[in-house]
Amino acid sequence: MSKTEPIILGIESSCDDTSIAILKNQTLLSNVTASQKVHEEFGGVVPELASRAHQSNIVPTLNKALKDANVAINEIDAIAVTKGPGLLGSLVVGVSFAKGLAMANNIPIIGIDHMQAHILAHFIKQPNKDFNAPKFPFLCLTVSGGHSQIIKVNNYFEMELIGQTKDDAAGEAFDKISKMLGLPYPGGPHIDRLAKLGDPKKYVFPISNMPAYNYSFSGIKTAVMYFLQKQLKNDPNFIKNEINNICASVQFTIIKMLLQKLKKAARATNTNEIAISGGVAVNSELRNQIRVLSAKHNWNTYFPEMQFCTDNGAMIAIAGHFKYLNKNVDTINLVPDARLKFF
Amino acid sequence: MSETINIANTNELSKVVNRVKQHYTPKYQVILLKGDLGTGKTTFTKKLLESLGVKEDVSSPTYTLVNEYKTPENSSIFHFDLYRLNKPEEALDMGWYDYLDSGNLCLVEWPEILESYLPNEFLLLEINKIDNEETSRQFKLSEYPKDFS
Numbered sequence: 001m002s003k004t005e006p007i008i009l010g011i012e013s014s015c016d017d018t019s020i021a022i023l024k025n026q027t028l029l030s031n032v033t034a035s036q037k038v039h040e041e042f043g044g045v046v047p048e049l050a051s052r053a054h055q056s057n058i059v060p061t062l063n064k065a066l067k068d069a070n071v072a073i074n075e076i077d078a079i080a081v082t083k084g085p086g087l088l089g090s091l092v093v094g095v096s097f098a099k100g101l102a103m104a105n106n107i108p109i110i111g112i113d114h115m116q117a118h119i120l121a122h123f124i125k126q127p128n129k130d131f132n133a134p135k136f137p138f139l140c141l142t143v144s145g146g147h148s149q150i151i152k153v154n155n156y157f158e159m160e161l162i163g164q165t166k167d168d169a170a171g172e173a174f175d176k177i178s179k180m181l182g183l184p185y186p187g188g189p190h191i192d193r194l195a196k197l198g199d200p201k202k203y204v205f206p207i208s209n210m211p212a213y214n215y216s217f218s219g220i221k222t223a224v225m226y227f228l229q230k231q232l233k234n235d236p237n238f239i240k241n242e243i244n245n246i247c248a249s250v251q252f253t254i255i256k257m258l259l260q261k262l263k264k265a266a267r268a269t270n271t272n273e274i275a276i277s278g279g280v281a282v283n284s285e286l287r288n289q290i291r292v293l294s295a296k297h298n299w300n301t302y303f304p305e306m307q308f309c310t311d312n313g314a315m316i317a318i319a320g321h322f323k324y325l326n327k328n329v330d331t332i333n334l335v336p337d338a339r340l341k342f343f
Numbered sequence: 344m345s346e347t348i349n350i351a352n353t354n355e356l357s358k359v360v361n362r363v364k365q366h367y368t369p370k371y372q373v374i375l376l377k378g379d380l381g382t383g384k385t386t387f388t389k390k391l392l393e394s395l396g397v398k399e400d401v402s403s404p405t406y407t408l409v410n411e412y413k414t415p416e417n418s419s420i421f422h423f424d425l426y427r428l429n430k431p432e433e434a435l436d437m438g439w440y441d442y443l444d445s446g447n448l449c450l451v452e453w454p455e456i457l458e459s460y461l462p463n464e465f466l467l468l469e470i471n472k473i474d475n476e477e478t479s480r481q482f483k484l485s486e487y488p489k490d491f492s
Contacts, residue, residue, distance in 0.1 A: 015407070052436045087408055089438045146406035167385060168403045176380060176405070185427070218403070222381035226477055339411050 006077040006324050009065070009101075010317025011058075013094030014086025014114050015146070018057035021313030022069040022076070026321055027125040029069035031307055031314040034061050051089035058097050065313070074105060078329065080320020083111035084340025091336035099332055108329035110320040113342040114311075118142050118277040119153055120322065121308040121315035134302045138273035141262050143280035144310075145171035145186065148215045148258070150265045153275075156322040159342065162265050163213025170254055171280045173217035177224050177250050181239055191247045192283050198248030203227065205253040213265045220253055255286050259293060266297065275302040281309040345485035352478040353386060359482045360390045363468070367484065368395070368448060371466040375454040378470030383480060384452045387470070388422055391450070395420065404452075408437055419447040426453040434460060463488060 005025035012019045021031035034057035066073060081098035084091060095111075102109040119140045125131045134140075134153075139162070142149045148165040168176070171188055178187020183194075205223050208216040224246075231238040239246070266274060276290060281303055294301040308314055323329065348359050367374070368391075376384040389401040396415040404410040404424040412420045421442050428434060434457055442449055443462060451457065465487050473479040 051438070085407075087437060089436070089441075144406075164400075165402060166400055167389075169406060172403060172405050180380065218385065225379075225381045229475070 003077055004325070006321065007071060007075055008110075008317045008320045008324060009076045009079050010112075010313040010315070010320055011079065011081040011094045011098050012114070012117075012311055012313045012316045013054045013058065013090050013097075014082045014084070015090060015311060017311045018054045018061050018094075019311060019313040020058075020061045020065040021317045022065055022071055023124070023314065023317040023321055024069075024071075026123065026318065027127060028314055029071060030065045030067075031312055032061050032065040032068060033310075033312060051087070051093050054090050054093040058093060062101075073101070076101075076105065076107060078102075078108045078110055078320060078324050080110040080112050080316050080323070081334075082114045082117070082316055082336075083334060084337040085114060086336075086338060088336065088338040091338060095334060095336045099334070103332060108324070109332065109334055110323050110328070111330045111334045112316045112319045112323070113340055114316075115142065115147065115149070115151075116159060116342050117315040117319040118144070118147075119151060119159065119275070120156065120319045121277055121304045121312070122275050122302055123156075123322075124304070124308055124314050124318045126305075132302065134273045134275045134300070136273075137269075137271065138275050138302075139262070139266055139269060139271045140275040140277055141258065142278040143170045143258060143276070143286075144278035145169060145175060145188075145280075147171075147278060148217065150213050150262060152265075152269055152271070157326070157328075162269070163215065163261055165215040165217060166210060167216050167218035168221060170215070170217050170258060171278075173221050173254055174251075174280070176221050180225055180228055181243060181246065188280060188283060191251055192285065194244050194247040195251040195285060196248075198244030198246070200248040200252035202242075202245040203249040205249060207253065207257055207260070210261075213261045213268075215257060215261060217254065217257070220250070220257075224250060251283070251285055255283070255289050258286065259289055263293065263297070266299065272297065272299045273302075274299045277304060277309060279310045282306050345483060348482045348484070349473060350480055350482070353383070356383075356387065356390050357394075359387065360394050363391060363466075363484070364394055367466045367486075371464060371486075372446065372448060373443070373462055373465040374448070374450050375457075375461075375465060375467045376450060376452045376470065377454065377467065379472075382470040382472060384470060385424075387468070387482075388450050388452070392420060392422070395448075409442070419445065421445075421447060421449045422452075423449065423454075424452040425456050428453075428456050431456050431459060461487075 019033040022029040150162040152160045174188040183190040397412045469483040
């Protein structure tokens with residue numbers, strides 16, 4: 001028996017973050033990611049890289065998500081959980097926990113593809129906020145620490161991979177270059193911040209030339225490394241003095257690569273509905289550049305709110321919502337798949 | 344024993360790949376890859392996996408920590424990147440021993456943090472630039488434990 005206005009609980013534990021959210025009829029009631037604050041209020045530990053951290057975080061995160069949503073566990077209609085791709089040990093924690101909850105409450109479990117969920121994050125509604133989602137079919141650029149993909153989205157369930165990175169992800173290039181510059185991990189936000197003070201055209205780094213709509217971000221990482229080595233030989237304070245210009249130039253180049261292929265894909269598929277998702281979608285310059293492009297090419301562009309860009313439970317819950325309404329639920333035999341490929 | 348192979352550019356990488364594939368992968372389950380950022384650890388892994396028949400794209404596991412690939416014989420190959428780990432225990436938490444116990448080939452980038460959890464036998468591949476040139480590389484292959492006899 002399924003409801004038309006279901007309450008869905010979404011659990012995400014595929015990588016670093018433990019996050020749980022509750023949606024009622026597509027509308028967000030709560031979205032909680034394990035953090036110092038959850039730790040203070042409900043116990044558990046600050047996120048670190050480990051399935052053990054997920055294990056100690058998951059119960060406090062659930063309790064806070066239920067409390068914030070003002071929902072009792074027996075009001076939940078289905079549990080959506082990331083089944084892959086991701087780190088197996090971390091996925092197992094989320095899936096096993098979801099199974100326990102589903103069995104105890106006699107409700108269905110719904111396995112979700114993490115990459116599909118990043119895209120469906122655009123369809124999360126919020127109370128008292130305008131809802132403006134992309135219209136099918138649209139192109140989605142998903143950029144994060146682990147992924148750089150262009151996907152054609154035909155409907156909630158049918159998606160085609162048009163292009164992707166053949167080596168490093170864009171977010172990884174940000175992180176590794178920031179490490180060379182002595183900035184803390186994760187480096188994307190630091191580069192974004194310093195780039196605002198620098199000249200994006202001061203230094204020129206190579207643009208990778210990949211076939212079709214594919215990306216490569218390994219080359220810029222190496223190019224920046226040689227560039228820094230060379231400059232540091234002449235001037236040991238080069239990084240210190242030039243960090244803003246280096247950050248601005250690196251960011252400019254990475255964004256240029258991302259957008260070149262996106263433009264090409266938009267032209268080839270004759271699409272002007274363009275959505276961006278994933279952790280790198282919070283980058284302010286990427287957002288600026290896309291706004292410029294959308295004015296020029298008459299695109300309608302869509303960015304999820306920051307909390308729905310990074311890994312989060314709400315995107316898992318929204319993907320679960322659509323699968324639930326489509327009566328596409330799993331059984332208790334659901335197993336995580338670290339190598340899951342939706343596309 | 345150990346040996347050194349110099350190459351002028353990535354086109355010659357097959358020399359190293361063939362040597363490792365013919366001589367070492369049948370003997371060693373664990374291959375450690377040491378080298379600075381951008382020396383070509385992932386590029387080497389790509390070429391090796393390609394020559395072992397892996398059909399999928401091999402991409403960097405920095406964010407995912409470990410990627411799994413299948414050979415045509417349907418056995419798994421695990422490609423690790425432990426760059427993001429801060430403590431050795433995190434390697435255990437992510438299931439390092441489970442991957443080891445699987446008996447499958449494990450290639451490990453940034454393995455320094457694993458030091459106390461290494462098996463008795465492994466192959467170490469150290470990649471260094473030659474004269475700080477952009478394309479040439481020196482690959483040093485060393486078998487462990489070292490034979491002191």
